Amino acid sequence: MEVPANIPPNNEEIDLSDKDSALEHIMNEYGESVVWLAFNYLKDKNKAEDVAQDVFVTCYTKLDTYKGDASLKSWILRITANKCKDILKSWSYKNITFAQNILDTFKRKEPTPEMELMGSEENNELAKNLLALPVKYREVLFLHYFEELKIHEISVLLKVKENSVKTRLRRARMLLKEMYEGSEEDGRKA
Amino acid sequence: MEERLKDLRKRMTDTKAVQFTGVHKEMVRRKLNQTEYEDQGSRKIFSLSFSALLSYAVCFLLLIGAGYFSIEQAGIFNDKTTGSNEAYQEELYYKISTSPDYLDGKPGEILDSHVKQLAAVFMQDLKNWKIIDRNARYAGFKAVLIKGSYEYPGDPVTEFASWIHPATGIPIHTELYNKDGDMINELNTESDWIKEAIRSGKKTSKKDDLSTLEHRLAYNR
Numbered sequence: 001m002e003v004p005a006n007i008p009p010n011n012e013e014i015d016l017s018d019k020d021s022a023l024e025h026i027m028n029e030y031g032e033s034v035v036w037l038a039f040n041y042l043k044d045k046n047k048a049e050d051v052a053q054d055v056f057v058t059c060y061t062k063l064d065t066y067k068g069d070a071s072l073k074s075w076i077l078r079i080t081a082n083k084c085k086d087i088l089k090s091w092s093y094k095n096i097t098f099a100q101n102i103l104d105t106f107k108r109k110e111p112t113p114e115m116e117l118m119g120s121e122e123n124n125e126l127a128k129n130l131l132a133l134p135v136k137y138r139e140v141l142f143l144h145y146f147e148e149l150k151i152h153e154i155s156v157l158l159k160v161k162e163n164s165v166k167t168r169l170r171r172a173r174m175l176l177k178e179m180y181e182g183s184e185e186d187g188r189k190a
Numbered sequence: 191m192e193e194r195l196k197d198l199r200k201r202m203t204d205t206k207a208v209q210f211t212g213v214h215k216e217m218v219r220r221k222l223n224q225t226e227y228e229d230q231g232s233r234k235i236f237s238l239s240f241s242a243l244l245s246y247a248v249c250f251l252l253l254i255g256a257g258y259f260s261i262e263q264a265g266i267f268n269d270k271t272t273g274s275n276e277a278y279q280e281e282l283y284y285k286i287s288t289s290p291d292y293l294d295g296k297p298g299e300i301l302d303s304h305v306k307q308l309a310a311v312f313m314q315d316l317k318n319w320k321i322i323d324r325n326a327r328y329a330g331f332k333a334v335l336i337k338g339s340y341e342y343p344g345d346p347v348t349e350f351a352s353w354i355h356p357a358t359g360i361p362i363h364t365e366l367y368n369k370d371g372d373m374i375n376e377l378n379t380e381s382d383w384i385k386e387a388i389r390s391g392k393k394t395s396k397k398d399d400l401s402t403l404e405h406r407l408a409y410n411r
Contacts, residue, residue, distance in 0.1 A: 027218065031210035032203065039208040048208050056218045057225065119205035126194060127205045145198035173191045180194075 014072065016063055023060045030073060031056075033147060034080050040142045041084035043131050045116075051087065055080045077147065078157050081139070088135070129179045137172035140165055278324075279316050282334060283309065285359025292358050292387040304377045308361050312340050312350050319350075328353035328362045331388060346374060355388050362388075 016022050034055050039048035058079055066075055117124040130138055143149045143157065151169075155162040287309045313319055319338025326335040333353035340347050349371075352364040364377040 023218070023222075024215075027210075027215050031215065035208050035210040035214070036199075036202060045208045049210070049214055052210055053214060053218050053221060057221050060218075060222055061225070117205040117207055119201070123201040123204045126198075126201055127207060130202075141195070142198075145195045146202060147199075173195070176194075177191045180191075 016066065016068070019060060019063055022063060023056065026059055026072070026076065027056055030076050033073070034076060036146065037077055037080045037142065038084050040131070040138055040146075041081070041135060042087060047087070051080065051083050055083060058083075071153075073147075074149075074153060074157050077143070081157065125183070129176055129183075132179065133172055133175055137168055137175060140168045141172040141176070144169055275321060276316070279319075279321060282321070282336070282354060282356075282359065283313055283316065285356075286313065286354060286361060287359070289355075289359040289361070292360060292390075304361050304364065307377065308350075308352060308364060312338055312352075322351075324356070326353060331355055331362055331385075332357075333362055358388055360388055 014022050014025050031052065035048050035052040038051040038055070039045065042048050042051065055076065059076060062079075066072070117127060119127070130141060133141065139158065140154055143154045144151075149157070151162050151165050154160075154165045158165070160168075286305060290305055313336075318340065319336050321334060322337050323335040326333045328335075332355065334356050335351065335353055337349070337351045339349050346368045347366045348369045349367040350364060351367075353362045354360070355362055361377070365373050366375040366377075368374045
């Protein structure tokens with residue numbers, strides 16, 4: 001898995017020589033971001049939690065390679081994104097997903113993300129719609145609106161051109177909008 | 191749509207679909223401790239394995255050394271015919287020099303003269319000649335064929351070849367050549383009593399030690 005290095009730095013000041021303290025700080029500060037980004041990719045609570053733990057283990061072991069010329073937050077998010085993409089690309093993951101889809105077909109059940117939503121109806125719907133987007137749209141949407149990263153930061157983190165990020169964001173919003181309009185129409189018909 | 195996506199973090203975390211709690215942090219710490227323990231274990235195993243391997247290697251080398259020393263002392267590989275060419279050359283030279291000792295009291299002028307020429311003139315410098323065939327034959331005898339070059343102002347001989355009986359060192363036949371490769375002289379010791387000396391292979395005098403050889407060579411010079 002690739003460990004990023006060329007992301008603009010921020011003003012975080014952490015004593016990285018004390019690895020244990022640095023780890024505690026990183027987990028407290030970015031635990032939520034990491035687990036949510038992983039969930040955004042994998043749509044599975046347990047897998048997201050496992051990945052998050054792996055990310056922090058990687059951060060701890062690779063902390064020496066972090067030169068400080070990149071934002072720590074972006075460095076960690078990049079590690080998370082790379083780990084999740086590796087999983088999504090892995091043969092075993094695709095195989096399990098394929099098998100699960102077949103099982104769902106026989107059960108005549110809609111394939112749904114592994115999640116239990118406990119928020120308001122509006123927020124739950126937003127989460128479901130967002131996770132239903134293709135991965136390349138939901139990742140930019142998540143990084144821009146959830147993590148509040150700028151277009152340039154997303155472009156560096158995902159290694160895609162800024163224009164591509166802008167295009168993906170626009171299409172993601174359109175797709176999301178269509179989803180809402182579709183569900184409203186269904187509601188009216190009902 | 192922008193309005194819906196506003197405060198996305200707050201909205202998403204409200205669903206509590208996934209969380210990173212103290213339990214997860216503790217899991218990370220345990221994983222790290224486990225990894226560290228496994229690393230230490232691996233290092234310890236490697237260290238132990240390395241020490242063991244080093245000990246085995248040292249023992250192995252000692253055994254090889256002791257074995258080689260024993261073999262050397264026992265003389266198992268002392269068959270000079272299989273030794274290095276240089277060592278065999280030296281031994282052959284020594285045998286040739288002491289070969290008149292096989293004369294059994296019979297007149298040995300011919301052989302003495304032959305040996306003097308060969309050992310003192312042509313073969314003294316080991317670099318000037320080499321063994322061509324260790325398993326040659328001449329006049330029905332086993333022989334070692336040697337060939338060499340010779341250079342002395344005014345002497346027409348430039349090359350020589352000799353068939354030497356390997357056990358006694360008696361030169362059976364020697365041929366001398368000029369610079370054109372023509373044979374200009376030959377030395378024969380094929381008399382019956384020399385054949386008998388070769389067949390019996392018994393020395394009659396005790397002049398086969400190094401001091402005798404040195405004396406003989408000094409005399410020849």
